[in-house]
Amino acid sequence: MQTTKKLSLTSRIVIGMISGIVLGACLQWFLAGQDERNIPLFLFDLPVKAFFIDGLFHIGGQIFIASLQMLVVPLVFISLVCGTCSLSDASTLGRLGAKSVGLYLVTTAIAITLAITAALLIGPGVGVDMQTDTTFSTAEAPGLAQVIINMFPRNPINAMAEGNMLQIIIFAVLFGIATAMSGKPGERIADLFQDLNAIVMKLVTILMNLAPYGVFCLMVRVFSTMGLDMFSSLAAYFFVVLGVLLLHGFVTYPLLLKLLTGLNPVIFMRKMRAAALFAFSTSSSNATIPVTLETVTKKLGVKNSIGSFTVPLGATINMDGTAIMQGVATVFIAQVFGVDLSLTDFLMVILTATLASVGTAGVPGVGLIMLAMVLQQVGLPVEGIALIIGVDRLLDMTRTSVNITGDSMVSCVIAKSEKQLDETVFNDPEAGRNDEESVDFKHIHNS
Template sequence: MKHTTNHQILIGVFVGLLIGLYIKLNPYAIGTDSIIYVADLIADIFVSSLKMVLIPVIFFSISVGIANLSGHKQSSRIWVLTFSFFFISMALAIILGLGSMNLFEPGRGISLSIFSEQLNNFHLTSIPLSGFIKQFLSSIFVNPFKAMTEGNILGVITFSILVGFAIAKGGKEFFEVKKIFNGLLGITMKIVSWIVKFSPYGVSALIIKLVSQQSPDLFITLSKFIIVIIGMTLFHGIVILPLLLYFFTKINLFILWQGAREAIMTAFATSSSSATIPITLRAVEKNLKVKSDIAGFVIPIGATMNMDGTALYEASAALFIANLSGIDLSIGQQIIVFFTAMIGAIGAPGIPSAGMVTMAMVLQSVGLPLEALAILLPIDRLLDTFRTAVNVEGDIVVSLIVQKLVRKN
């Protein structure tokens, strides 16, 4: 059944591409408005259904996962391995991004003045690193019910971890609670399996929207930057992450793709690591045979904290804007970009336009003009699809590595 769904999602992607291109090339053809309306409707239903189960999946999977891990003789090792590989994979992504920008130098020789219209119409309230960290921490310790209703993923994760520890420490006293949580997690994942059956249509509709609505403005001028970013993001996803996985687990790219493609394709279409969590968990547990306690811990936390594609993009974009501004960043400044991009990639739910705010923080750290972010807005939606797919792949790779290393001991 899993292979059937995987193939249907692939077919959905290609159908979406073809229909999207047809609408783009024939915007006034008969029936175009109806196709766009239906695609928009299906896409909204799909994304809304993912959001519907997102909070229950995060809460129950982490709570149950932590409760089980706490009884595991190597629970502390699992924590250390998880966060160590989060850091390693993001560090590799940032190094790749910085290296490629230094090598290809997109933006060099282009004047910011040609983007005057975009720059004049752009306004952003910036936030310093200290303020960002304060807001980030304040979004962690919040009323759990408020966090759930507002979609504050970090707040939900924090509360879920505490509940999981409480269940584990309670032992026999909370045995029935643990049993109920396991049952509720099973019910939630059953609902996810129904959503997965609908996913080929949802993914196809999202691709139609993406292709048909993308504006060609600035694409030619920014083509070198777009090609470098997409190329390096794909290189990280097709070469670096699979090599890291193979080195520690001997699992090759083909096996990874077979098991993970429904999650990666959904991430590509939705541009949301968080919204993809239910499908990622199902793919990791059912297809790649990662134990539910490890998957339930690594995947939801990774969707918020392990952002390879985003880290690569934010570091690269900083150097791109430096090139446009005629500024040569020193090695020391690029090291600052490295660490700031890693902090920014973690994100801060609850901040309006969080992606732009974190990107602004990276630029501020080395004194680059914030107004230049306006240049990236027209192409951000396209690039976001690729970096989100790699974000999700990174979570899947880490879960497989952690399970393998834990089994060795």
């Protein structure tokens, strides 16, 4: 008897995503600008927007996001403790941190430089005469000194409850170092955390198998509510940002990977597909941490001692996609309002956006908040942000995919430099596939 080959997780996510986009577009066409329309179903007339868009699909998508976010704090804390315990000395950890932060800041500076250059060459805001009565207000962003102070938790339990990644990372690293220095008690705690890590990673695998359904619900919701009128008027801005995002994701990262490690960038990009699709659908680097870490360690061959440090750190401070949006948006808003920016202003934008990425949370839409800080630095009206809000949702999804690709690339580079990369796993096209397909829900009850 011939058995049919099971679709890979990536294929199932793509099917879920395309199906959601098509259904969402159909629902938007069906509503055709109306607030509500009903469709007959059995004995009931169901309101499309209230029951399906704001009800069924909204609930399904939010449960999927909440399930991923549920795992972030325990996964980051447990993985970091395990990874720190396995490091032989504090100098190794210091070297690891310096390399990671340095490389993340370099890629962010490259990203915003590309963005500003492309925006100046193309001029998406030239000739655009837009006025808006909408204002965009935000609390003043904390200074660099305050960002550094806020990295250290006063209450680690509170930091976990609030999902403050930098504080969780600091506490987990200190806890791991203390565990490694505590002799026999430390060995027992380290064994416990290794077991906990295995359980959490299995939970990640279970949730990954539900991803196609969650992605479907998210895509229906987004594309049924996304208006095309604003998109058409901001097409130039949209495509400049999208083009630079694709350039950075498909050229800068593979080029850096090849130059710094000699690894095959084609293999890397293929193995990033599922994680990138997750990031696209969730618009959250933090919510994608479980999937990114699974990809880095099981598909790309990065040892957990490296990946457990670089991936959460990258989700917190590596915001290349956000920096690209900020660079293009700054030039666009300056052109729309007829403000000429000097070379000093552009250098200030590069520096501010790069440093702002350290304090940017990996959650949907936060890039707009940080853009306000960048605009204030060069004297541009913060109200200009209201011009680009309409198309930012789709760009937010794309730049999150770029962000987590950068996190994974840096993880590979750091692991290679520390001799903590299993190149056999990296070059194996089937690596990680068995883990993706390993959960058979029919047998969970019997096992």
